[in-house]
Amino acid sequence: MIEILLFAQLQEEAGTDNITMDLSNVTVKKLKEQLQNTYGFQQIKESMIAVNESYALDDDIIKAGDTVAIIPPVSGG
Amino acid sequence: MIEILLFAQLQEEAGTDNITMDLSNVTVKKLKEQLQNTYGFQQIKESMIAVNESYALDDDIIKAGDTVAIIPPVSGG
C-alpha cells in the first residue's frame, strides 16, 4: 500500500489531498502509469514524483512506507 | 569673489569647509589651476568641480554668485 499526496490542480481533480494505491516495490515510472490509468489525471506526464520529500527519477523504486507525492509544475515565488 | 565649498580630505587639509577666492568669470580649468597654486591641495587634479550643484567641465565659466564646490573622488554606498 502506498499513500500518495496530491496538491493544487490534482487535489481539486481528485477531490482529496491523498489517495492510496495497492502497490509496493514499483518504479516511479510504473507508478505514474498506474496513476494515469486509474485516475486519468491531466497533469501526470508533466509532473514529478517526490519520494520521502525528494524528487525521484523514473527508475527509482518505491517501497512500502515511503511518503510519495505528485508534484505538478511549481509556481511559487 | 567666489566662495568654494570643501569636503572630506580637502576640508581637513584646509582646516575649513569653505574658502573665498578673488575671481570671477573664470573657467573651471583656470579655477583649478589657481586652487592648485594658492593652496596646493593634493587632490585637485583628481577632483571634479561642481557649479550650482552640478558637475562642470573644464571650459565652463564660473560667474560671481555661483555656488562652487571641489568634489574629490566619492566613496559613498
Place this chain on the structure above:
Amino acid sequence: MEQKLFEIVEEPIAIELIIKKVEDRNAGAITTFIGTVRELTAEKRTIYLEYQAYKPMAEKMLAKIGEEIIQKWEGTKVAITHRIGSLDILEVAVVIAVSSPHRKAAYQANEYAIERIKQIVPIWKKEQWDDGEAWIGDQLENVRYPNAKPDIKDETND
C-alpha cells in the same frame, strides 16, 4: 533564539526580521528580493492569490537552494521565507535575503535563489481573476523543470 533560515509561513512576513537573519560583521552588502502580488498580468486582473505548499518538502528545497548558494558564492548567508494561503494585491509572498562581503555576489546569489524557487520548490499559486480561477504551472514558460535533472539526481543520492 533558534531561527529558521528557510521557512514556509501562513502569516504576513516581517521583512526586517528576514534581513536580520543574514546580518554579518564581514558582509558589506545585503540584497533582498520581495515578491508581491501584482494586480495585472498580461491583460488579466487578479483579485487575490492562493498559495499552497507541500510544506516539509518546500522547506527542504529552500534549504537546498541555500546550500547551493553557499557553495557557489563563498562567504554568503541566505534566508528565505515564503508565505502560503490567501494573499491580496500588494501583499508579500516571498522574501529572499542574501548577505555577502561583496555586492556582486549578493545580487547574483539572490537572483539565482528566485530562479531556483520557480524550478524546484513545491509551492503552487492559484490565481483568482475577475472572470475565473486557475492553478498556475510552469510559469517559467519552459519545458518541465529545466536543467533540474542533475540536481534531482543529486537529491535522490543524499
Place this chain on the structure above:
Amino acid sequence: MEQKLFEIVEEPIAIELIIKKVEDRNAGAITTFIGTVRELTAEKRTIYLEYQAYKPMAEKMLAKIGEEIIQKWEGTKVAITHRIGSLDILEVAVVIAVSSPHRKAAYQANEYAIERIKQIVPIWKKEQWDDGEAWIGDQLENVRYPNAKPDIKDETND
C-alpha cells in the same frame, strides 16, 4: 504625506519605509540593496566609519540616478536613502529599493543604482581603523569618474 524618494539622512534608516515608497499594485518584484558597515576590508579592521555629504548636490545626484533608471527600465520605481555621520559595524549606510513588474529589471536597475552612487554622488567615507584613519576615494579602483563625462555634460546642459 510628502515623501522624499531620494534622501540624505543623519538618523538610522528604517528599511521597510524605503520599501513602502516603491510599492506598486503592478509591481511583482521589489529588490533592495542594503549597504552595511563591514568590519574587515582586506586585512584592515574598521572600528567605525564616518560619512560626509555635500547634501543638496548628493540628493540631486540620487534623483538623477532615479531618472536614469526610469528611462532605462520602464515601469520601475526607485527610492534611495543614504545615511551620513558616524556609523558602527553592522549599521546601514544606504538602502536602494526598486520595484518593477518584472524581476530581471528590478535586479538590474538596483545594481545600476549602487554603481552610479559610487561614481557621481558626492558622499565621502572616512575609515577609522584600529591603527589610523583615512578618507577613502576612488573605491572603484578605476580612473576618475569612469564613463561619467557624457552624463556630466548632460548635467551642465540641464
